Amino acid sequence: xxxxxxxxxxxxxxxxxxxxxxxxxxxxxxxxxxxxxxxxxxxxxxxxxxxxxxxxxxxxxxxxxxxxxxxxxxxxxxxxxxxxxxxxxxxxxxxxxxxxxxxxxxxxxxxxxxxxxxxxxxxxxxxxxxxxxxxxxxxxxxxxxxxxxxxxxxxxxxxxxxxxxxxxxxxxxxxxxxxxxxxxxxxxxxxxxxxxxxxxxxxxxxxxxxxxxxxxxxxxxxxxxxxxxxxxxxxxxxxxxxxxxxxxxxxxxxxxxxxxxxxxxxxxxxxxxxxxxxxxxxxxxxxxxxxxxxxxxxxxxxxxxxxxxxxxxxxxxxxxxxxxxxxxxxxxxxxxxxxxxxxxxxxxxxxxxxxxxxxxxxxxxxxxxxxxxxxxxxxxxxxxxxxxxxxxxxxxxxxxxxxxxxxxxxxxxxxxxxxxxxxxxxxxxxxxxxxxxxxxx
Numbered sequence: 001x002x003x004x005x006x007x008x009x010x011x012x013x014x015x016x017x018x019x020x021x022x023x024x025x026x027x028x029x030x031x032x033x034x035x036x037x038x039x040x041x042x043x044x045x046x047x048x049x050x051x052x053x054x055x056x057x058x059x060x061x062x063x064x065x066x067x068x069x070x071x072x073x074x075x076x077x078x079x080x081x082x083x084x085x086x087x088x089x090x091x092x093x094x095x096x097x098x099x100x101x102x103x104x105x106x107x108x109x110x111x112x113x114x115x116x117x118x119x120x121x122x123x124x125x126x127x128x129x130x131x132x133x134x135x136x137x138x139x140x141x142x143x144x145x146x147x148x149x150x151x152x153x154x155x156x157x158x159x160x161x162x163x164x165x166x167x168x169x170x171x172x173x174x175x176x177x178x179x180x181x182x183x184x185x186x187x188x189x190x191x192x193x194x195x196x197x198x199x200x201x202x203x204x205x206x207x208x209x210x211x212x213x214x215x216x217x218x219x220x221x222x223x224x225x226x227x228x229x230x231x232x233x234x235x236x237x238x239x240x241x242x243x244x245x246x247x248x249x250x251x252x253x254x255x256x257x258x259x260x261x262x263x264x265x266x267x268x269x270x271x272x273x274x275x276x277x278x279x280x281x282x283x284x285x286x287x288x289x290x291x292x293x294x295x296x297x298x299x300x301x302x303x304x305x306x307x308x309x310x311x312x313x314x315x316x317x318x319x320x321x322x323x324x325x326x327x328x329x330x331x332x333x334x335x336x337x338x339x340x341x342x343x344x345x346x347x348x349x350x351x352x353x354x355x356x357x358x359x360x361x362x363x364x365x366x367x368x369x370x371x372x373x374x375x376x377x378x379x380x381x382x383x384x385x386x387x388x389x390x391x392x393x394x395x396x397x398x399x400x401x402x403x404x405x406x407x408x409x410x411x412x413x414x415x416x417x418x419x420x421x422x423x424x425x426x427x428x429x430x431x432x433x434x435x436x437x438x439x440x441x
Contacts, residue, residue, distance in 0.1 A: 003153070004049065005140065005150050009147050009148055013148075016037075017034050021034045044146055045148050045149055051087070052143065055089065055141070056139075056151055059085065059089065059091065059112075059153060060084070061081045061139055061155045062080050062155075063079055063134065063157050064078040064080070065078075065161060066161070067161060068164050069132070069161055069162070070163075070164065070166040071126055071127070071163055071262070072126070072166055072169075073166050074123050077123075078120070079093060079119065079137075080118070081117060083112035083113065083115065083117065084115065087114060087143065088111065088113045088144055089143065090110075090141070090144050091112055091142075092150075093108050094107060094137075094140070095135075095137055098161075100127075101126070103124075108122075129163050129165070129309055130162075131161070132160070134157070135157075136156050136157055137155040138152055139154075141153055162309070164308075165263050165308045165309060169263055170267050170270045173271065173426070174270055174271065178274065202218050203226070205225035205226060209227050210227075214227050215227060236278065236336065237277070237331070237336065238272045238277050238280070238335065238338065238432075239280045239281065239336070240265040240304075241283075241284070241337055241338065242258070242262065242265055242282070242283045243261075243285070244258060244289060244312070244314050245286070245313075245341075246313070246317065247318070247343075248261065248313055248341070250342070250370075250372075252373060256313060257342055257421060258313045261368075262308045263425065265308060265338075267428070268338060268428050268429060270301055271429055273301060275436065277296070278294040279296070280294030281304050281308070282323070282330075283307070283308075284322065285318050286318065286319050289311065290307040292304055293330075294331075294335065320352040320355045324355040327359055328362075334362060334363055334364070336432075336435060337364065337365045338366050338428065339366060339367050341367065341368070343405050346408070349409070353408070353412065356409070356414055357412055365415065366414075366417065366432075366435070367415070368419065368427075369402075369405070369416075369418060369419075370418075370420070370424075373421070373422075376399065378391060379392055403418070406418045
């Protein structure tokens with residue numbers, strides 16, 4: 001009985017019968033009509049229920065979802081409903097979606113013909129990492145010709161899905177960087193400084209080649225001009241350093257700064273490996289989290305992705321002194337350090353600047369911190385009250401503070417990116433390509 005639900009059409013017909021019964025007090029002839037109508041309605045409900053109970057096991061449904069979802073990206077869940085009965089049926093689909101998605105509504109309403117199937121998709125955007133538990137599928141089935149009652153048919157379809165750092169963004173930016181139309185997607189083309197400096201192989205001379213690179217010994221042996229082919233320096237160490245302190249808990253568009261940094265770290269790690277450099281990872285807050293040594297082995301990207309998946313924001317003050325000590329102990333070779341953090345005021349920077357300068361002496365340090373996009377909107381609003389004037393002034397001062405922090409870092413020879421959270425990945429990629437092209441390393 002718990003699986004039986006009454007439809008609106010039944011209540012409307014019952015309401016009409018009740019009105020007719022009331023009218024029968026004045027016109028007794030109406031009483032018999034109303035009474036027989038009630039009997040007919042009860043009979044139709046009984047017939048409707050028998051049909052539905054016979055046919056419900058001939059209706060099946062399935063859910064198709066990727067085993068791993070990407071954090072912060074819209075993805076599709078596909079549903080398929082099969083009607084193997086001899087009648088056309090109306091079906092409402094309700095899915096027990098993961099609690100993190102906060103969706104408690106019908107996925108869709110469908111009319112499925114005889115021996116037919118329908119497919120439908122539903123878009124979700126996961127905003128937290130972790131395991132998402134999807135439950136069963138519930139089908140509310142009714143007949144289109146009577147539609148007085150409906151029955152609930154549950155299809156067991158439980159599955160656990162991991163939401164990991166964004167694979168979608170990683171593949172998208174990889175395609176943009178290595179395509180011929182990279183400039184159209186925001187990837188800047190940076191002029192390379194100097195000649196390639198790492199020997200690759202000897203090849204035959206072609207018109208237009210630099211005559212300074214002619215290999216005279218090889219030319220004399222083969223009795224034809226041969227030239228040395230050079231390439232960009234490879235196998236440089238690149239480390240992504242992710243701050244997990246309380247400053248990275250700030251949310252933008254439902255994702256925290258830590259999640260933006262994690263997605264960007266995976267994106268740049270993939271680009272670094274494709275550029276034949278070695279990539280590693282360090283995470284920290286008030287203590288050191290994960291350390292992955294910079295390598296270019298086949299499973300390096302998977303190793304970094306797994307470590308990033310388990311990172312959580314700490315509500316404690318990050319210790320840059322501890323990070324400084326760790327870098328001195330663990331990274332002996334000069335490396336490019338891509339440091340994801342956030343400075344809100346100059347006092348915070350001044351307290352940590354000596355450690356940043358010390359790290360930058362031995363390595364090439366790139367500090368990345370974030371600008372509050374809501375402050376930009378507030379600083380441009382039209383003021384109508386005194387409170388709005390104060391709010392706008394505060395926002396403008398906060399933005400100026402961020403620019404002063406950037407100028408202070410640059411004046412101390414530290415490479416810096418001040419970026420909106422949504423532009424993080426593209427700005428980091430452009431800066432890495434600039435470092436490679438201008439041989440800052």
